[in-house]
Amino acid sequence: MTRDQSDADAAVSADGNADVDADADVDVDVDRDISPAVVExxxxxxxxxxxxxxxxxDAAADALAIQADQSEADSASEFRRQLRAAAKTLYETRPTAVSLPNALRYVLRGMEGETVTELRTTTITRADEFRADLEQAQTKLGEIGANRLRDGxxxxxxCHSTDALSCIEAALEDGKEIEAIVKETRPRKQGHITARQLREWDVPVTLVVDNAARRYLDDADHVLVGADSIAADGSVVNKIGTSGLAVNARERGVPVMxxxxxxxxxxxxxxxxxxxIEMRDETEVLSSGDRTAILAEAGADDSPDASDDGLTVENPxxxxxxPRHVDAIVTERGQFPPESIVTLMRELFGETTGEPWEA
Ligand SMILES: O=P(O)(O)OC[C@H]1O[C@H](OP(=O)(O)O)[C@H](O)[C@@H]1O
Structure with missing residues (x-):
C-alpha cells in the first residue's frame, strides 16, 4: 500500500473529514482472506x-473485529494468520500516529483460545472493549483538560483534534464561556472542521490563516492542540505547524496544552x-495547473521527464x-509535564514492544 496519496483538493466534507479525490485510493496487495471491510x-x-x-x-479496532467475525478460517492457526495479515494491512496505511499500532497490538493481544470460535469471540470482545475504553478515555481527558480552562x-x-475539542466541550458543560481562534491549518484546511464543531457548540470562532497566528496569540490564553504521537522525552508529534506555533506561544507567554x-x-x-514523519503528495500543496503556471514563464525544460523541471514540493x-515548548500533556490519567511522560509510558507499556502482529 502506498503512503503518499493524491488528495487534490483540501475542502472539508459534510462528515467532518477532508475531501479526497476518488483516485486517491490505494493499491492494496490483497490477501484474499482479508475481509473487504478491512481493505476499505x-x-x-x-x-x-x-x-x-x-x-x-477506533476504525482499525473495528476492522479487526469485522475480520474476526467474517473469517472463514478452518483452523486456529489460519485464523491467527488472517488477523495478523489484516493488522499489517491496516498498519501500512500511515506511519506517524502511534494510536494505530497501539490499537492493533491491544486487540491482537486479546486474541486467545484454542479453537476458531474461541479466537473469534475473544478478538471481537477485545476490540469492543478497546473502542469503549477509547471513548471513555477521551471523555475523562476532556474533564481533566477543562480544569485548565477558565471562564472567559x-x-x-x-488542525482538528477530537482530544483537544473534548477539553473545550467539558469546559462548556461546566458552564464556562470559551472563545476560539482557529488556525486554518494548511494544506488541508482541517481548521475548518474545528470551526464547524465549535460553532455547533455555539463557541465564538475567529478563523485565521496560519501566518496570522503570532499576531493573534496576544489575544489567546492557551494554545490547545492534539497529538499523533508523543515520544519518551516528551516531544509532541502533531500536525505540521504545531512546533512553530509553540515557539511563538512560548515567546508570547501563552501556555501550550x-x-x-x-x-x-x-x-x-x-x-x-x-x-x-509522513510525507504526503505534493498536490495537496500545489495543483498540477499551478505547477505548470509557475514553470511556464521560466522557459522550463519541456521534456516529458517532469521530475527534471527543477521545482520540488515538500509536504510533511x-x-x-x-518538550521545552510544551506546558502540559493532558491524558485520561492526569496532566503531566512533558519531561515526566516517560514514567507513564513505562507503567503502561513496559520496556519492550514488537510489531503489532507479533503481539
Ligand atoms: O486523535 P485526535 O485528537 O482526534 O487527533 C490527533 C491528531 O490527528 C490529526 O492528524 P491527521 O489529521 O490524521 O493527519 C491531527 O494532527 C490531530 O492533532
Missing amino acids: TADDIAAMRTRGAATIA DVVMTH VAAQTIKLHPDTMTGHTVE AFDVTP
Whole structure:
C-alpha cells in the first residue's frame, strides 16, 4: 500500500473529514482472506477519509473485529494468520500516529483460545472493549483538560483534534464561556472542521490563516492542540505547524496544552526509535495547473521527464515540538509535564514492544 496519496483538493466534507479525490485510493496487495471491510478501512485511512489519531485507532479496532467475525478460517492457526495479515494491512496505511499500532497490538493481544470460535469471540470482545475504553478515555481527558480552562478564556487551536475539542466541550458543560481562534491549518484546511464543531457548540470562532497566528496569540490564553504521537522525552508529534506555533506561544507567554490520550504515547521511542514523519503528495500543496503556471514563464525544460523541471514540493504532514515548548500533556490519567511522560509510558507499556502482529 502506498503512503503518499493524491488528495487534490483540501475542502472539508459534510462528515467532518477532508475531501479526497476518488483516485486517491490505494493499491492494496490483497490477501484474499482479508475481509473487504478491512481493505476499505485501510484505503479510507490512507486517503484520509478516516483521519485523526483516535478515529484511526477506533476504525482499525473495528476492522479487526469485522475480520474476526467474517473469517472463514478452518483452523486456529489460519485464523491467527488472517488477523495478523489484516493488522499489517491496516498498519501500512500511515506511519506517524502511534494510536494505530497501539490499537492493533491491544486487540491482537486479546486474541486467545484454542479453537476458531474461541479466537473469534475473544478478538471481537477485545476490540469492543478497546473502542469503549477509547471513548471513555477521551471523555475523562476532556474533564481533566477543562480544569485548565477558565471562564472567559480564549483558546487558539491548530488542525482538528477530537482530544483537544473534548477539553473545550467539558469546559462548556461546566458552564464556562470559551472563545476560539482557529488556525486554518494548511494544506488541508482541517481548521475548518474545528470551526464547524465549535460553532455547533455555539463557541465564538475567529478563523485565521496560519501566518496570522503570532499576531493573534496576544489575544489567546492557551494554545490547545492534539497529538499523533508523543515520544519518551516528551516531544509532541502533531500536525505540521504545531512546533512553530509553540515557539511563538512560548515567546508570547501563552501556555501550550497538548490533549492526548495515552494511546498516543509511542512505546518504541523508549528504546531510541524515532517517529516517522509522513510525507504526503505534493498536490495537496500545489495543483498540477499551478505547477505548470509557475514553470511556464521560466522557459522550463519541456521534456516529458517532469521530475527534471527543477521545482520540488515538500509536504510533511507532521512536525516535532520539543518538550521545552510544551506546558502540559493532558491524558485520561492526569496532566503531566512533558519531561515526566516517560514514567507513564513505562507503567503502561513496559520496556519492550514488537510489531503489532507479533503481539
Ligand atoms: O486523535 P485526535 O485528537 O482526534 O487527533 C490527533 C491528531 O490527528 C490529526 O492528524 P491527521 O489529521 O490524521 O493527519 C491531527 O494532527 C490531530 O492533532
